[in-house]
Amino acid sequence: MTVWCLVELDGDAAADASLRALTLARGLLPDAGGSGVAAVVFGAPPLADLAAYGAADVYVVSGVDGYAPQAWARVLAELLGADHGPDVSRPAVVAAGTEHGNEVLAHLGAITGLPMAANCVAAAASGGAALDLVRQRWAGLLLEEAVLDAPAVLLTVATDAAGAEPAAAPGAVAVHEVTAAVTDADLAVRAVETPGGTGGVSLATARVVVGGGRGVGGADGFAPLEELAALLGGVVGVSRVVTSEGWRPHSMQVGQTGTKITPDLYLACGISGAIQHFAGCSGARHIVAINTDASAPMMTRADYAVVGDLHEILPALIEALRARG
Amino acid sequence: MNILVCVKRVPTVGGAITLTADSRAIDTKASGFTISPHEECAVEEAVRLAERFGGSVTVVSLGPVEAEEQLRACLALGAAAAVLVETSPGVETGPMATAAALSSVAASGGFDLILLGNEASDTGGYQVGIRLAHLLGRPVATGAKAITVSDDGSSLAASRSYRGVTETFTLPLPCVVTVKEGINLPRYPSLPGRLRAKRAAIKRVPVEAAGHVSAGDVRMTSLRVPDAPRKQATVLGQGPAAVPALVAVLAEIGVIA
Numbered sequence: 001m002t003v004w005c006l007v008e009l010d011g012d013a014a015a016d017a018s019l020r021a022l023t024l025a026r027g028l029l030p031d032a033g034g035s036g037v038a039a040v041v042f043g044a045p046p047l048a049d050l051a052a053y054g055a056a057d058v059y060v061v062s063g064v065d066g067y068a069p070q071a072w073a074r075v076l077a078e079l080l081g082a083d084h085g086p087d088v089s090r091p092a093v094v095a096a097g098t099e100h101g102n103e104v105l106a107h108l109g110a111i112t113g114l115p116m117a118a119n120c121v122a123a124a125a126s127g128g129a130a131l132d133l134v135r136q137r138w139a140g141l142l143l144e145e146a147v148l149d150a151p152a153v154l155l156t157v158a159t160d161a162a163g164a165e166p167a168a169a170p171g172a173v174a175v176h177e178v179t180a181a182v183t184d185a186d187l188a189v190r191a192v193e194t195p196g197g198t199g200g201v202s203l204a205t206a207r208v209v210v211g212g213g214r215g216v217g218g219a220d221g222f223a224p225l226e227e228l229a230a231l232l233g234g235v236v237g238v239s240r241v242v243t244s245e246g247w248r249p250h251s252m253q254v255g256q257t258g259t260k261i262t263p264d265l266y267l268a269c270g271i272s273g274a275i276q277h278f279a280g281c282s283g284a285r286h287i288v289a290i291n292t293d294a295s296a297p298m299m300t301r302a303d304y305a306v307v308g309d310l311h312e313i314l315p316a317l318i319e320a321l322r323a324r325g
Numbered sequence: 326m327n328i329l330v331c332v333k334r335v336p337t338v339g340g341a342i343t344l345t346a347d348s349r350a351i352d353t354k355a356s357g358f359t360i361s362p363h364e365e366c367a368v369e370e371a372v373r374l375a376e377r378f379g380g381s382v383t384v385v386s387l388g389p390v391e392a393e394e395q396l397r398a399c400l401a402l403g404a405a406a407a408v409l410v411e412t413s414p415g416v417e418t419g420p421m422a423t424a425a426a427l428s429s430v431a432a433s434g435g436f437d438l439i440l441l442g443n444e445a446s447d448t449g450g451y452q453v454g455i456r457l458a459h460l461l462g463r464p465v466a467t468g469a470k471a472i473t474v475s476d477d478g479s480s481l482a483a484s485r486s487y488r489g490v491t492e493t494f495t496l497p498l499p500c501v502v503t504v505k506e507g508i509n510l511p512r513y514p515s516l517p518g519r520l521r522a523k524r525a526a527i528k529r530v531p532v533e534a535a536g537h538v539s540a541g542d543v544r545m546t547s548l549r550v551p552d553a554p555r556k557q558a559t560v561l562g563q564g565p566a567a568v569p570a571l572v573a574v575l576a577e578i579g580v581i582a
């Protein structure tokens with residue numbers, strides 16, 4: 001059997017989410033944790049990364065230009081189908097729980113008729129033939145313990161699962177060239193890429209996010225949040241109420257159906273803290289909440305809280321920061 | 326353009342998730358249910374397309390009889406017909422069986438476009454739309470934050486943002502597209518819409534046996550709420566008087582010098 005891992009690229013390097021996937025994939029090897037994962041890369045392989053995180057073989061696929069999800073899945077299906085070793089234990093295909101990873105593995109599940117477990121945070125062989133999984137529901141607000149009993153394991157690894165760990169004893173990698181055997185139908189749906197056009201600091205990677213919720217009061221109430229964000233070199237994010245009221249565009253939403261943020265500071269102003277909002281902001285290193293209601297979940301679950309009206313506190317804070325120079 | 330939208334009834338969760346005593350479901354006694362958010366936007370998108378190109382919108386849900394509540398909410402938003410694929414109470418249907426059950430409804434209606442949410446907000450399986458497309462033999466795009474249909478209605482472009490670039494997928498119709506919240510801002514149902522929805526007949530069909538699958542779905546054994554990562558907040562004070570303490574915290578965190 002083989003443990004395959006689809007590795008995505010972020011520039012020239014392996015994407016962080018894929019390093020997490022490689023880390024979890026190593027745990028599925030017969031010598032759990034060893035080096036022996038078969039990495040599959042569509043593009044120039046980041047061999048040093050792959051070796052460090054436990055790949056022993058790297059399959060470099062040619063013949064698919066760019067991202068075509070069904071074609072990528074077809075290549076994985078071919079590799080999986082050819083996987084008839086003397087060892088009868090089941091093979092696995094692991095990918096990152098990104099839009100691409102989940103999409104390709106769902107196609108692979110449909111092509112092969114196999115189940116697929118999305119956004120796993122842990123996976124280990126149980127006593128029997130089945131695999132015990134822990135996967136995220138509600139964008140990680142809830143964890144599901146599950147059993148996967150199938151001829152081959154298909155799973156993706158949550159992008160905020162336990163961090164990527166390099167292999168204890170990385171070895172040499174053998175590089176294999178694979179020419180994709182795909183049909184025109186597999187290639188029919190493919191991504192055409194254009195620059196994203198979002199200039200400045202992005203919400204997902206900002207070091208400081210100033211959040212605004214219902215307490216901002218309306219579309220014209222954001223001036224102090226924007227001024228504070230600019231002072232701190234950050235950006236403004238908003239709760240779902242703000243986007244469903246049309247006060248700000250959905251691209252600014254922090255939460256389960258918006259963006260997951262990972263700043264050093266999340267300053268949540270006038271946000272009560274629905275649990276779906278925590279799905280987006282719990283990756284913040286520090287949370288400070290400002291709210292008139294001291295018992296709001298955002299206030300009780302923050303690191304620091306200030307009780308009061310954001311429209312009085314933020315101007316005073318801005319003034320104090322300006323006075324410091 | 327005839328459009329089918331697949332919607333899911335999901336629990337409304339507010340301040341916290343509470344589980345039932347057997348830890349196999351969310352306790353909904355005090356919360357209620359709603360349409361999975363991405364799918365509410367799928368209904369809005371479908372209604373807008375039908376308003377532009379003509380044709381009608383049908384909504385389908387796989388779920389218990391109570392899912393009629395969500396189907397009626399879709400009718401109030403402008404869908405013309407609703408189908409409930411009825412499951413037994415308390416039975417969770419996995420993504421493979423869900424796609425198989427939806428495919429019989431989807432194959433029969435002559436639909437030019439089938440829309441779903443990118444993932445259900447509760448189970449987050451990320452696969453029903455793709456499995457459905459394969460069962461129907463139709464092309465599929467996922468995660469769309471914008472859909473542009475060509476003037477002659479023969480193709481569409483579905484786009485999304487990924488790793489800082491915009492990805493656009495062009496598909497011939499008929500096809501399947503999964504969408505995400507933000508593709509539009511769903512309208513509030515009008516009063517005539519709500520009255521029409523209240524009276525409308527909802528077609529009920531039993532769950533067909535799952536089609537050919539070589540293995541069963543992932544089997545949930547129990548649910549648990551992850552440990553709360555934060556302890557009780559430190560209250561810095563009340564109103565603007567708390568600003569000096571707040572400034573000190575910002576300095577300690579290192580976001581100001």
